[in-house]
Amino acid sequence: MAKGTIRLADVAKAAGVSQGTASNVFNRPEVVREEVREHVLETAKRLGYAGPSLTGRLLRAGKVNAIGVAALEPLAYFFDDPWARALLAAVSQVCDASGTGLALVSAKDRHKLDWNIKSALVDGFILLCVEGGEKLVQLTRERQLPFIALALNDDDPAISSISVDNLEGAAVAARHLAELGHRRFAVLATELSDDHLGPVGIGEIERAIYSTSRNRALGYWHALEAFGISRQEVPIYETSNDKPSVEAGLDFLFSAPEPPTAILAMSDNIALLAINWLRARSLSVPEDVSVIGFDGVPEGGMVEPGLTTMAQPFAEIAQRAVRAVLDDAMPAEREVIGVTLVVRGSTAAPRQ
């Protein structure tokens, strides 16, 4: 099965037509006389021609018809992290519909990622700025291709980005629980700053470098204060969105003299881990403890009890992001999209 050394030119010559005609047979068949077309096609088959080489074609066209999704994370991140997964599922949906290819571009190592971004055959990038967003943006800039940043922790209006309304979303989440009657809250946070885990104070929140997490915290506070709950009363524990740190956080929070009846988790991932932990301690959800997540990943609907959460409109985000990249039509600077409360079984009024 020697890889075809047969070129379009060979087919053209063998069929006794010009290269231009041969090209048309494959690209605009309607323009060439049926008789000729069939003859060329037949010749091509006889020669074992594999069809116009993509590289030759795209060199001419200048378009790859594919977009890259990039993150400063190990490649497996795309398949492990629920949020990334949900987002990618949505993106692939959109790509599918528009016949656009999807390439995964990622590396935990900055230098490697740089190389990967430089050598990805794509027309543009969607950046998952979970971590090191600015670096990612910077790396991508050099490539001089359209790109759009998702969940970027940076307010630079020169970078086109789409993110969700963390402030308002968090407020709605906290309000939901407060209205159910909860008064003792605790927050399990996603990363606020690099290289830190554990309980965090008020000042640290305000100075947190990751604005996604910061805004969620501020949203919680804002809503709770309307119910007379001061921010001092709400312990916040910073996790790295994985099992060990979330469990450490729960150990910490539930060793307090008055453990919380309501947990505000900054991601569904954290919330799901928390529910597992609580269950293993025979604390029932939602009877003993209510848990609310953030993101709206599909897994939240598949566990028992279902996870109450603030759902991101993944489909819409994906739609806009892909369009923006493909049309090189950066949206009006920073776009902020709302999230909606989805009430399932993991939240209820506290016990009497």
Added chain:
Amino acid sequence: MAKGTIRLADVAKAAGVSQGTASNVFNRPEVVREEVREHVLETAKRLGYAGPSLTGRLLRAGKVNAIGVAALEPLAYFFDDPWARALLAAVSQVCDASGTGLALVSAKDRHKLDWNIKSALVDGFILLCVEGGEKLVQLTRERQLPFIALALNDDDPAISSISVDNLEGAAVAARHLAELGHRRFAVLATELSDDHLGPVGIGEIERAIYSTSRNRALGYWHALEAFGISRQEVPIYETSNDKPSVEAGLDFLFSAPEPPTAILAMSDNIALLAINWLRARSLSVPEDVSVIGFDGVPEGGMVEPGLTTMAQPFAEIAQRAVRAVLDDAMPAEREVIGVTLVVRGSTAAPRQ
């Protein structure tokens, strides 16, 4: 940010060097005098040159340095199905290490997939033959690129493929439970044939078109018969590997007069769903019912109790597949890899 109309030739001219030298500056910098190199680099920056265009480069090189993973499934399948996810995570690991790009090529619609395969910019394909494997192989053949089929339900030795030893793996799983003392078994099967769900008889198993499922069933039978348990005694329920059909299967199996104490699930996905269902019915795992899965997806290790399963060596499979595709070195026809029993908390001796 007008996309660079600046070519290497422009940079070369502006810097007053030949195009060859300019090319060397980017590709073999050590060969050009430092002074010149810096000058060229500087000129490039001044002009806003985005670096050598990939299309031009690859046209020359003939290599894309990327592989495609294809499946006859909706694109989101790669992110939803635990098995696909685990496999892709492993593949991306390998790609990462060798600096190879990864493109996802998929569509539920055969015609669309055809087009996607035709236009994917890759050096070869890894085929996930969960469904419609032959079609997938056929489509890919036309592209005349190296490919390797994973989990192919077809014994055609002309197609290079890698699969796991389903027969032996299933036997080990059943033996494990039988040795613990179980005598009442039930099987929750993955698809045996198209368009069928529900309880299946012995003859149907033997005639099943999907050899993966068939061999697992045969493996179970084989091992159990050594313990004096005939195949007639073991109910088999065919699911489509999703929540509704698995739950229907459990409803069916546990409405029997003597419900099973051990469940043989043909995928971890099924096993995990089963554990959830049992728990919701307050049947404890493993005290009331033992459950064993198949695949060894990471999720199995993250739930409580951990899932006992037959683990596929994803890393090894990925490694071999990627190498085979990249080197165009098809392995010795069909490769079959063993699976290993991983005992966790979901299996134990039955209650007295």
Added chain:
DNA sequence: TCCTTGCTTTGAATCGATTCAATATTGATC
């Protein structure tokens, strides 16, 4: 017969880089 019109086909230019044999330059040595 000549001209028009509409449809096919041709052939050369082009896309943006890499490659390599040939040539130019440099430095060291006698």
Added chain:
DNA sequence: GATCAATATTGAATCGATTCAAAGCAAGGA
């Protein structure tokens, strides 16, 4: 200052297609 080896640079060919202005051709009308 001449020679030689080592190192740098050049320039043209090449990869495999697409594109489009121009040319060819057949049919119909004047």
